[in-house]
Amino acid sequence: MNPVVFFLLIAALFPLAVSIAPENLRAIGPGVFWVAAVLASVLSMEQLFRSDFDDGTLEQFAIAPQALSVVVLAKLFAHWLVTALPLIFVSPLLVLLYQLPVSSVAVALLTLAAGTPAITATGALGVALTVSVRRGGVLLSLLVLPLYVPVLIFGASAIDQAAHNLPVQGPLLFLMALSVLSISLMPWAIAAALRITLE
Amino acid sequence: MTSMLRIEKLTISRGERTLATDLNFQVNPGDALVTEGPNGSGKTTLLRTLATLSPPLSGTIYWQDHEISDITEVYRSKMLFLGHIPAVKLDLTPLENLKVYARLAGAVTEPSAALERMGIQRYAAILCRHLSAGQLRRVALARLVLTAAPLWILDEPFTALDRQTIDGLSTLLEEHLAEGGSAIITTHQRLSLGQASVSRLSLGTG
Numbered sequence: 001m002n003p004v005v006f007f008l009l010i011a012a013l014f015p016l017a018v019s020i021a022p023e024n025l026r027a028i029g030p031g032v033f034w035v036a037a038v039l040a041s042v043l044s045m046e047q048l049f050r051s052d053f054d055d056g057t058l059e060q061f062a063i064a065p066q067a068l069s070v071v072v073l074a075k076l077f078a079h080w081l082v083t084a085l086p087l088i089f090v091s092p093l094l095v096l097l098y099q100l101p102v103s104s105v106a107v108a109l110l111t112l113a114a115g116t117p118a119i120t121a122t123g124a125l126g127v128a129l130t131v132s133v134r135r136g137g138v139l140l141s142l143l144v145l146p147l148y149v150p151v152l153i154f155g156a157s158a159i160d161q162a163a164h165n166l167p168v169q170g171p172l173l174f175l176m177a178l179s180v181l182s183i184s185l186m187p188w189a190i191a192a193a194l195r196i197t198l199e
Numbered sequence: 200m201t202s203m204l205r206i207e208k209l210t211i212s213r214g215e216r217t218l219a220t221d222l223n224f225q226v227n228p229g230d231a232l233v234t235e236g237p238n239g240s241g242k243t244t245l246l247r248t249l250a251t252l253s254p255p256l257s258g259t260i261y262w263q264d265h266e267i268s269d270i271t272e273v274y275r276s277k278m279l280f281l282g283h284i285p286a287v288k289l290d291l292t293p294l295e296n297l298k299v300y301a302r303l304a305g306a307v308t309e310p311s312a313a314l315e316r317m318g319i320q321r322y323a324a325i326l327c328r329h330l331s332a333g334q335l336r337r338v339a340l341a342r343l344v345l346t347a348a349p350l351w352i353l354d355e356p357f358t359a360l361d362r363q364t365i366d367g368l369s370t371l372l373e374e375h376l377a378e379g380g381s382a383i384i385t386t387h388q389r390l391s392l393g394q395a396s397v398s399r400l401s402l403g404t405g
Contacts, residue, residue: 056286065272
């Protein structure tokens with residue numbers, strides 16, 4: 001639940017701080033939308049392996065006959081379901097809040113659906129590297145936020161182009177490519193990082 | 200008879216510190232190996248190395264004459280490791296915990312039967328958050344009943360257990376050894392395992 005509240009809260013703060021003129025909102029809307037989504041994801045990310053690491057479950061995952069990368073993939077999927085999917089559900093609200101045309105709601109939904117798998121998988125690598133550090137939250141943000149830049153750029157530009165009735169296929173395909181790439185490669189990297197952490 | 204586990208010239212380290220050098224020993228079916236030594240002498244590190252959690256600094260571990268680095272997945276399916284922390288999820292019930300583990304490691308016994316064997320079937324449906332430390336350890340120990348792993352690697356398995364459970368665990372160990380399994384254990388308790396051959400490995404003396 002927390003990421004959703006955080007997502008809406010950040011988005012609600014911007015108009016208060018900047019200006020509530022509709023043209024202004026329309027201009028910053030796509031950017032705020034994706035920055036808020038990325039920050040909300042990082043916030044929830046830290047929990048991904050924390051309890052498994054603390055209670056020893058991670059060790060049992062690591063020495064199970066099953067490949068650790070498959071367990072990681074299952075965890076990523078579960079994490080995405082509880083943190084990213086709710087964002088997708090509330091996102092239309094945000095699009096309308098920023099006076100963006102109703103026609104861009106669908107595109108905003110699509111960018112989140114296409115981009116959040118990459119966010120989750122990339123963030124998980126950062127978590128795997130920092131989970132043994134007490135209060136590794138800040139370190140995690142420093143580590144993964146720069147890696148979110150491509151997703152942020154393509155996500156925000158897709159919504160922006162939709163608001164101006166321009167074709168959105170390009171950025172959307174880029175987002176999907178990033179997600180496919182990270183879902184298929186990250187589990188191995190995350191598993192390797194976890195093994196190093198557990199040594 | 201081939202040995203189950205054979206260790207050659209094993210050197211283990213924790214961080215920058217070398218804890219034990221040139222360890223050589225072997226564990227045969229039906230054998231128990233008890234590692235002894237003062238705190239910080241490397242008992243846990245040795246067990247974690249044997250459980251494939253930490254890589255050794257040098258030396259080789261053989262499982263039935265194959266290097267374990269070549270047959271990691273096979274070895275992991277033959278080995279059961281219980282560490283200091285019980286690896287029990289507090290937000291799940293004991294039964295759910297065991298079901299997860301059964302799927303992960305491959306079970307030969309029903310999870311509920313394993314709980315019964317450890318005498319905690321009464322708490323099967325209570326969240327582990329509400330159980331005591333000793334009861335949590337028993338949930339963790341129920342894994343021993345759950346799988347058919349021939350090699351048990353147990354780090355301080357008797358911690359936080361009451362008299363009765365200690366006896367129960369000893370019986371479990373005796374049965375396991377009598378069936379041709381083997382066990383590597385660290386403990387500060389005096390261990391009596393009936394007829395089984397118990398060898399000892401002292402760390403931190405040299």
